[in-house]
Amino acid sequence: MIRKELRGKLTDLLDGKLSPQEEEEVLAELERSGIPREEIESIRSVSKAVDATDIPEPPVRMDNRFYTMLEEEKKKVLPGEPEFKPERSFPFSFFTPGLRIAAGIALFILGWFSAGWFGMGTVPAGRQIANLAGEVKQLKETLILTMMQESSPSERIRAVTMVSDLDKAESQIINGLIGVLNKDSNNNVRLLALDALIRYASVPEVRDGLVASIGNQTSPLVQLRLAEIMIALNEKRAVPEFQKVLQDASLNYGVRDKLSEVVFVLL
């Protein structure tokens, strides 16, 4: 039976937080209770092994579920009070942004075929198809940019992931992604925007935007991801930006180590 006053020191013993004198006292007491010193070492090893269990990052899907639920709950807070909604034309007021995209594209295609049916199209068929594809792409880009401004993070996440469906991103989409990377209130949305931008790393304005965004990041996850990308791109212009970040005394230790390493590699 372990004395009551020593019970409170058992976890400190395993965590190595006792002074040598206290540790000796507890170990001697435990030995008297039939727990030899070697056994304490084994228990410590098992405890450390539990500490070392790999925990993955929570999936982005979990964030989507939470923010969708939060949006729904916000609507329920004041049921008597009319919720502010931007004015929308009648048919669109019933649709979610995703459905609005589909409806917009469908209406556009319908209009195009109707124009052809009534003999309004005077250009050759091949050019008409090329025009149609261009118009659909433009419509999609406009909707992506609109969704990037939505208040719900899940909608903004959807907008950023939709960029990967585009064969080529125009400068307004790239600027939109850089805007999300610098200003979005949700770090998961920023991370997704960062990953979407890597696809266009050969575009000079993307590289400029990535380098300039270093100073705008406070999330360790985004900072670490940016550090990896700068190494992969061998972007030496990132060095002064990282050096400025390193001057922040409150910087996360893990990030500090990584950024110091990146500066060393890139110099």
Next chain:
Amino acid sequence: MALVIAGEIDKMGILYEKYKRPLYAYFFRLTGGDNQSSEDLVHTVFYRMIRYKTSFTGQGSFVKWLFRIAHNTGIDYFKKNRYANNYRIEAGSVQNIMYENNELEREERRSVLKKAMSRLKPHEREVIILGKIDCLKYREIAEILNTTESNVKIRIFRTLRKLKDIYLKIENKSYDKERTQGKVNRPA
């Protein structure tokens, strides 16, 4: 949290971003690495936080209140999954071990630890896991589990001791099995 109670529900997003990782880690360890269940359980905790936000009186710490909800959510989960004890173990990892290969050895140890953890009762696993959460003090764990701080410490110690015994039993058993099959020469 006071702002959330006052009706600024969107402030819950700040709490979510701050505590989603420790909560996910808590459930991930509790369910033995079940990603889907961990995600569902974190979602349930935040849903309950919003639903029962007024039960936070501000007298105790917020983290204690949060993990009290997590603790109850975990109890409900294990009640529903009583027979399975829902602890996932990857099959086959004990076979074909080459002790000279460090990575495989580490993988083997992880697998043995997972099996050992699965043989603890859920409430035993939980006390160890709560003790590993940085933002929780032993006093707060005691309040979550409705006991005393000294009792929490001795429970953690006894459970880790039990875990160590189970771990060694599994390790020796798998070693004996390998030896009889002539697959390994164990180092000293």
